[in-house]
Amino acid sequence: MSVGARLPRIEAADKATGRARYVDDVKLPGMLHVALLTSPHAHARICGYRLDAARAVVGVKAILIGPDLKTPRAGGIIKDESMVARDKVRYVGEPVAAVAATDLATARRAVAMIEVDYEPLVAVLSVDEALAANAPILHEEFSSYVQSIKGGGRGNIIFETSLSEGDVQAAFAQCEVIVEGIFETQAQHHVYMETNGCVADVDASGKVTLYATCQSVHHIQQRVAEELGTPMAKVRVIATRVGGGFGGKHASNVHSITAWLARAAGRPVKLVLARTQDFEVQRSRHPARIWMKTGARRDGTILARDVEITTDGGAYADESPPVLTFALMMSRGPYRIANVRARGRAVYTNKLRAGSFRGFGNPQASFASESQIDELATRLGIDPVEIRLKNAMRPNDTAFGGHPVPSCVLRDCLVQVRAAQRHAAPLPVRPGRTRGVGFAAMSHVSGLMGTAAEVQLRTDGSIALSTGCVDLGQGADTTMVQICADTLQVAIDRVSYSQQDSDSSPYNWKTAGSRSTYMTGRAVAVATAAMRDKMLLHAGEMLECAIADLELRAGGLIGIKGIPSGVTFKDVALRSFFQAGGPIAANHSFVFDGPPFDPKRASIHQLAFQNLGVYTFGAHCVEVDIDEGTGKVEVRRAWCAHDVGRAINPLACEGQIQGGFVQGIGYALTEAMQWDSEGWLTTITLADYKVPGVLDCPAEIIPIILEDPEPSHPVGAKGVGEPSLVGAAPAIANAICNATGARLRALPMKPERVLEELEKRK
Amino acid sequence: MSDRLALLIKVNGEMHEALAASSATLLEVLRDQLNFTGTKRGCDHGVCGACTVLIDGNLARSCLALAADIGEREVTTVEGVAKGVNCSTVQRALIESGAIQCGFCTPGFVMALTYLFSCDPRPSREAIRVAISGNLCRCSGYVKIVEAAERVVEAGL
Numbered sequence: 001m002s003v004g005a006r007l008p009r010i011e012a013a014d015k016a017t018g019r020a021r022y023v024d025d026v027k028l029p030g031m032l033h034v035a036l037l038t039s040p041h042a043h044a045r046i047c048g049y050r051l052d053a054a055r056a057v058v059g060v061k062a063i064l065i066g067p068d069l070k071t072p073r074a075g076g077i078i079k080d081e082s083m084v085a086r087d088k089v090r091y092v093g094e095p096v097a098a099v100a101a102t103d104l105a106t107a108r109r110a111v112a113m114i115e116v117d118y119e120p121l122v123a124v125l126s127v128d129e130a131l132a133a134n135a136p137i138l139h140e141e142f143s144s145y146v147q148s149i150k151g152g153g154r155g156n157i158i159f160e161t162s163l164s165e166g167d168v169q170a171a172f173a174q175c176e177v178i179v180e181g182i183f184e185t186q187a188q189h190h191v192y193m194e195t196n197g198c199v200a201d202v203d204a205s206g207k208v209t210l211y212a213t214c215q216s217v218h219h220i221q222q223r224v225a226e227e228l229g230t231p232m233a234k235v236r237v238i239a240t241r242v243g244g245g246f247g248g249k250h251a252s253n254v255h256s257i258t259a260w261l262a263r264a265a266g267r268p269v270k271l272v273l274a275r276t277q278d279f280e281v282q283r284s285r286h287p288a289r290i291w292m293k294t295g296a297r298r299d300g301t302i303l304a305r306d307v308e309i310t311t312d313g314g315a316y317a318d319e320s321p322p323v324l325t326f327a328l329m330m331s332r333g334p335y336r337i338a339n340v341r342a343r344g345r346a347v348y349t350n351k352l353r354a355g356s357f358r359g360f361g362n363p364q365a366s367f368a369s370e371s372q373i374d375e376l377a378t379r380l381g382i383d384p385v386e387i388r389l390k391n392a393m394r395p396n397d398t399a400f401g402g403h404p405v406p407s408c409v410l411r412d413c414l415v416q417v418r419a420a421q422r423h424a425a426p427l428p429v430r431p432g433r434t435r436g437v438g439f440a441a442m443s444h445v446s447g448l449m450g451t452a453a454e455v456q457l458r459t460d461g462s463i464a465l466s467t468g469c470v471d472l473g474q475g476a477d478t479t480m481v482q483i484c485a486d487t488l489q490v491a492i493d494r495v496s497y498s499q500q501d502s503d504s505s506p507y508n509w510k511t512a513g514s515r516s517t518y519m520t521g522r523a524v525a526v527a528t529a530a531m532r533d534k535m536l537l538h539a540g541e542m543l544e545c546a547i548a549d550l551e552l553r554a555g556g557l558i559g560i561k562g563i564p565s566g567v568t569f570k571d572v573a574l575r576s577f578f579q580a581g582g583p584i585a586a587n588h589s590f591v592f593d594g595p596p597f598d599p600k601r602a603s604i605h606q607l608a609f610q611n612l613g614v615y616t617f618g619a620h621c622v623e624v625d626i627d628e629g630t631g632k633v634e635v636r637r638a639w640c641a642h643d644v645g646r647a648i649n650p651l652a653c654e655g656q657i658q659g660g661f662v663q664g665i666g667y668a669l670t671e672a673m674q675w676d677s678e679g680w681l682t683t684i685t686l687a688d689y690k691v692p693g694v695l696d697c698p699a700e701i702i703p704i705i706l707e708d709p710e711p712s713h714p715v716g717a718k719g720v721g722e723p724s725l726v727g728a729a730p731a732i733a734n735a736i737c738n739a740t741g742a743r744l745r746a747l748p749m750k751p752e753r754v755l756e757e758l759e760k761r762k
Numbered sequence: 763m764s765d766r767l768a769l770l771i772k773v774n775g776e777m778h779e780a781l782a783a784s785s786a787t788l789l790e791v792l793r794d795q796l797n798f799t800g801t802k803r804g805c806d807h808g809v810c811g812a813c814t815v816l817i818d819g820n821l822a823r824s825c826l827a828l829a830a831d832i833g834e835r836e837v838t839t840v841e842g843v844a845k846g847v848n849c850s851t852v853q854r855a856l857i858e859s860g861a862i863q864c865g866f867c868t869p870g871f872v873m874a875l876t877y878l879f880s881c882d883p884r885p886s887r888e889a890i891r892v893a894i895s896g897n898l899c900r901c902s903g904y905v906k907i908v909e910a911a912e913r914v915v916e917a918g919l
Contacts, residue, residue: 008857015865016853016872018800018840025799105783193804193812193866193900243802243866244900275805473864473901651860658903659863686809686898694904695895699887701905 003486003715006651009478010492011241011471020241023197023213024272031199032061034261034271035107037097037114038280039089042123042350042679043136046087046116049097053113059102060110062264064257066096071229072146074256078158078317079146080139081353083227083256089118090138090315091351092679093280095253100261100269123350123679127289127312130156130347138315138348151321151606158313158346159321161606163328163401166339171304175295179375182291183368184746185729187284187312187673188666189683190357191691192472194243196282197272198254200262208259209236215249216510218468221502223251224259232502235259239500245472246663247356247512248282250319276684283355284673286311286323286346288364292331294372300382302391307331309344309365311354318355320346325607327361332400333369334410334443334617335391340400350679356512358660359722362444363667363729367747370440370730374737384734385418388441393617399443401607402598405615409708413619413641414441416704420639421621427636433625435636436739440620440731446514446719447613452506452589453523455484455531459577461556461569463488465528466498468508469520474721475652476516480524482648483715487528489554490569506587514719517648518614518710523588525714530586538572538581594712614710616718618642620661620727624735631755633736635665637700640727645710645718657703657724664728666692672748771832773798774842782829789813789824792839800840800869804898811897814870815839821877821896840869843876851914852876859910863901870897875911884915 014020049065066086075081084095097114101107124130124138135156139145142153151159172178199211208228214220217237225232242249254271261269273281291308309327313320328342377387392410399405421437429435456464465484471477477497485492498505508520532552539558540547543566551561559566576584596610621639626632640657647653670690674682683689709716729747737743742757769780773796780795792798792815801824804812808826815824816838824837843850849857852875862868871894878885878893885893890911891904899907 006860008860009862012857012862012865013849013853015862015868016840016849016857017844018798018869020865021799022802022866024793024803191900193810193864193898194802195804242864244864246900272803275807473866475863655860655863655902655906658905659899659901660903662903663900685807686805687807691898691900693895693898694891694908697904699891699905699908701903 001486002482002492003648005482005649007478007482007492007649009475010481010497011477022194022243023199023211023240026199026211026240028199028201028268031268031270032100032102032265033104033107034098034100034258034269035104035111036095036277037111039085039092039094039096041089041118041120042092042125043121044089044118045121046085046089047119048117050115054099054110057106057110057113059106060099061267062100062261064098064260064264071227074223074226075317076319077148077321081316083253083260093352093681094315095257095281098257098261100265124156125350125675125679127310127347127349130349138350149321149606156348158317158348159324160345161325161328162343163607164341164603165400165601168304168306168339168341171339172295175303176298177376177379178293178295179372179379180293181372181745182289183371185288185364185367186747187287187354188357188671189279189284189673189689190246190248192244192246192248195273195275195278196249196252196254198258199268199270200258201268202262202266206263207234207236208262209238210255210259211238211240212255213240213242213249215245215470215472215512216468216508217470217500217502217505218507219510220251220255224256227256228259237502239470242470242472245511246358247360250356250510253281275686279684279689280352280681283318283353285357286313286320286354286361286364290364290368292368292372294376296376296380298380300380300387300390302335302337304339305332305337307342311346312349313346314349314351314353316353318353320354322609323356323361325609327365329400330362331365331369333366333373334393334441336393336397351675352681358663359725360513362726366440366442366726367729371733371745374734375743384439385414388414388439392441399615402601403595403611407708407710408615408617409643409706410441410617410619412706413617413643416641417619417621417639420702420704429625432629433627434739436624436626436735438622438624438731438733438735438738440727440734442723442726443615443617444514444723444726445613445615446518447592447594448513448515449509450589450591451508451519451523452587453520453527454506454587455527455585457531457535457569457573457576457584459573461573463490463495464498465495465524466505467520467524468500468505469516470500470511472511474656475649476511479517479521479648479652483521483524484528487525488532489552490556494556506589513613514721514723515613516719517717518713518719519592521715521717522713523590527586527588530588531584534584534586535569535572538575539567542567542571542575614712614718616643616720616723618723618727620731622731622735624732624739626736626739626754628758631751631758633669633732633749633754635698635732637698639702639704640724641704641706642720642723643706643708643718644720645713646707646716647705648715648717650705653705653720654703656720658701660721660724661701661728662692662697664725665697667747668729668732669748767830769829771829772836774838780829784830786829787825788827788829788832788837791829792824798839798841802866802869804866811870811874812867814873814897816873816877819880821874840872843872850876851917852879855910855913856907859906859913861902861906861910867897867899871907879914887912
């Protein structure tokens with residue numbers, strides 16, 4: 001059985017030997033190279049362009065500027081963007097022009113010759129500036145933008161929303177202890193090791209084919225078609241191997257720019273962002289300011305919480321509305337709190353757009369929530385794990401907003417990380433350092449939107465599996481093959497898995513929202529079972545028996561129960577292909593079918609979703625050492641317990657947990673995108689922006705996998721991609737406080753901030 | 763262009779000719795001219811280690827090395843580590859340990875670990891961590907990469 005097996009990745013050898021083909025490895029005959037001209041202003045009106053000198057450069061084949069674009073603006077829920085700036089620039093680094101030339105040096109030379117006349121405008125670089133009375137407005141035409149959900153438009157507000165349950169004011173009146181504070185989180189960049197890029201080709205009919213490192217071929221297809229003003233039938237997107245995504249490789253300027261230039265030049269073009277440009281042009285995690293107030297009875301029962309979240313969305317809306325919505329939903333934490341009010345707003349500023357990033361608003365909300373749970377525990381004199389256990393959600397509870405949660409092993413997660421830490425042999429503490437232990441609990445969802453899978457039988461009994469789920473590195477390819485092979489009881493090397501191609505792959509919304517194993521995995525399981533049933537029909541006719549008497553046997557055999565002989569998948573395939581019934585294939589498609597918000601229970605104003613997914617739970621425990629002289633925090637060891645429903649591939653699950661936790665260490669301690677007073681991003685290289693290296697990480701990150709099968713999934717699985725990041729920052733903050741008494745309410749918890757807090761306490 | 767130099771570079775045991783600008787990095791020549799695309803461009807600043815190769819058996823960042831400076835030294839890329847279709851012990855260990863996720867950093871780690879084992883067949887965990895401390899991985903949290911190296915030590919190879 002392949003479900004539950006610790007199998008190496010099906011593509012791992014290609015990656016280990018350098019054969020795996022990423023976007024920058026794609027070369028097409030006659031391919032042009034693209035250079036971008038980006039905005040030097042955070043906010044300015046574009047008054048004119050002078051292109052003559054650039055056009056005259058030998059080797060320049062096409063130039064794109066804003067006035068070339070005739071289609072409406074594009075984007076997600078609020079269509080406010082275009083591939084290159086039109087009329088105005090709204091952040092430093094925003095693409096203003098793009099040149100395709102025979103080689104990159106020529107393209108760069110030509111770009112340097114483009115002159116753009118700007119009328120600089122006052123830039124809005126913080127949420128406070130954006131919300132100030134008389135603040136310059138970034139999007140004067142906001143009301144004319146296509147918006148699939150209305151919720152913004154007042155001043156620089158992208159989106160406003162609220163969600164509440166119970167009576168918060170009345171509940172606070174009954175609280176014996178109340179804690180209140182403001183928490184601040186920073187812009188984090190995804191830093192996928194492969195920068196974003198795209199190669200676009202064009203045929204004689206004008207159809208473009210894009211080779212893209214992306215999170216969904218269908219999403220990119222839709223966005224590029226929208227921006228080119230062409231039917232989706234004229235845009236084909238093929239996924240290359242993806243060198244990490246983490247939420248950052250949804251549609252981006254690069255895809256549409258390459259597509260536009262390929263059509264203009266009639267030749268293939270390549271644009272792969274340099275690391276510095278990737279920092280400037282892509283997207284970040286939303287910086288957030290979170291005011292939170294939580295009250296409890298003296299016995300530790302939490303009665304009420306009030307939350308206000310303001311996120312900095314940057315210059316374009318991108319995923320700001322859904323990220324904000326999800327942050328509100330997660331702001332209750334995985335606790336039974338009957339009275340909760342959460343209000344939020346996302347705000348435009350003249351900085352890089354913020355968007356989806358592993359955790360999707362949850363890391364921000366959980367940093368505040370889990371820090372405050374510890375503050376409450378301290379005030380009440382209750383153990384931090386005990387207060388969590390006391391208030392933890394249990395099976396058949398409801399989530400904030402009223403979604404039923406049939407499966408919940410949060411208490412087990414907490415108990416297990418505590419026990420594991422208690423039973424581990426203590427690590428020595430070096431002189432001058434103080435040790436602290438911290439905990440955090442979390443919930444998350446996996447689900448969302450639509451997906452599909454297709455399974456076909458080949459003439460020798462091999463199976464061809466196809467989905468639209470792009471593997472960003474988490475192991476989705478292997479997981480899908482394991483589910484398929486397991487359902488048919490064949491070895492995984494009997495299943496081929498196709499590269500995602502928008503012309504032939506079944507639809508998949510995106511690789512996002514911890515949804516691949518849950519959503520596409522469900523589709524694969526159901527489609528494979530449907531194909532198995534068709535094979536059984538053939539076998540029944542071949543063996544002249546009732547279907548109920550048949551059994552599937554390991555290795556691609558179907559036989560009559562109790563009788564050794566039978567037919568092979570090949571026998572069945574040949575019959576279907578050449579004699580009766582037609583080639584065997586099956587597919588399954590569905591859209592997330594969980595219940596919507598419960599309007600009787602929750603008061604909802606302008607949420608970006610109605611339902612989301614199934615709920616998952618986890619708990620982290622960390623041991624940290626704080627250097628009292630320098631304020632440096634070192635995470636020594638971590639235990640991360642996650643309910644994955646069922647681990648299709650425990651090796652891949654562990655990798656997701658360990659990797660997510662380390663991305664969380666970066667978020668907690670070192671990573672921060674910083675802008676200067678003119679709106680220039682100052683952290684544009686990996687030397688300036690500190691991603692954790694191995695010596696910044698504990699040698700032991702111990703995954704604890706809990707398996708409580710999810711009833712709505714045929715194999716019982718749920719996602720774990722995002723939750724693993726969520727607990728790291730609050731667990732580390734709680735450990736710092738446990739060691740020193742210093743409560744840090746802003747990320748990242750750099751040594752100077754820790755030291756400052758330590759000084760305050762002296 | 764006029765400032766191109768004719769280069770003769772030995773890569774993975776074979777001589778290769780390339781025509782490159784005097785400012786071209788070894789990474790550019792390997793990837794763009796000689797099609798050794800297993801060597802990855804991650805940051806162009808010598809920080810991430812994805813472009814790591816061996817020059818005369820020593821670790822080097824190919825994004826920081828000028829192609830014209832290589833001279834008679836021999837370059838080994840990730841394509842030169844496997845023996846034909848058979849992965850090396852280090853590559854096999856990375857595969858079997860689940861240490862490979864998106865895989866973009868993997869060639870750099872293969873080179874760093876290959877170099878480590880060429881110097882020390884039985885490195886400690888701390889020596890392994892130091893040996894890969896010049897390579898960034900955004901997916902794995904490094905734990906399984908270290909485990910892979912320890913697997914090589916245990917196998918006694």
